[in-house]
Amino acid sequence: MPIxxxxMRAGKPESYREAILDSLYQALRDTLDVPEGDRFMTLTEHDAANFRHGDAFGIARTDDLVYIAITLFNTRTVAHKAALFRRIAELLAERxxxxxxxIFVTIYDTPKENWSVGNGEMQFGPGKPSHG
Incomplete structure (x- = not known):
């Protein structure tokens, strides 16, 4: 159940932005077994004055940089996260x-009881069925 x-910087066509979201979703499905239809995503564009980056960590980035923040249950292993990073890079390189x-990715893992996915309910808290 990631979100x-x-x-990214503004100016890319709709097909480019859709390819980012589609590739990201595929990477989540491939590495974390995210179920079909579990597609909770946003994409925000920023003009040049509001989008900055640098070459920290010895990586030369360009204005094509995308920041990806993924919040998910804190049940994923380090190996799952490493696989996700690799798969995102592979798929975004293709399309x-x-x-x-x-490709700059950050994962925020949170306890299941910190999620309400609708109706003002705690779907995944203590005593609830296990999901994701």
Whole structure:
């Protein structure tokens, strides 16, 4: 049950933005067994004055950089997260053609009881069935 937020510089066509979300969703399905239809994602575009990056950590980035923040249950292993990072880079390189140095991913893992996915209910808290 991840929720993903992508931030990028404005100016890319709709097909490019859709390819980012589709590839990200596929990477989540491939590595974390995210179920079909579990597609909770946003993409926000920023003009040049409101989008900054640098070459920290020895990585030369360009204005094609995408920031990807993924919040998910705290049940994933380090190996799951490493596989997800690799798969996101692979799929975004294929479609829409983003070079790996321009893919910046952060994972926020939270306890299941911190989630309400609708109706004002705690669907995944103590005593609730296990999901994701």
């Amino acid at each position: 993903s937020h992508v931030s 829409p053609g983003i070079s790996p140095e321009n």
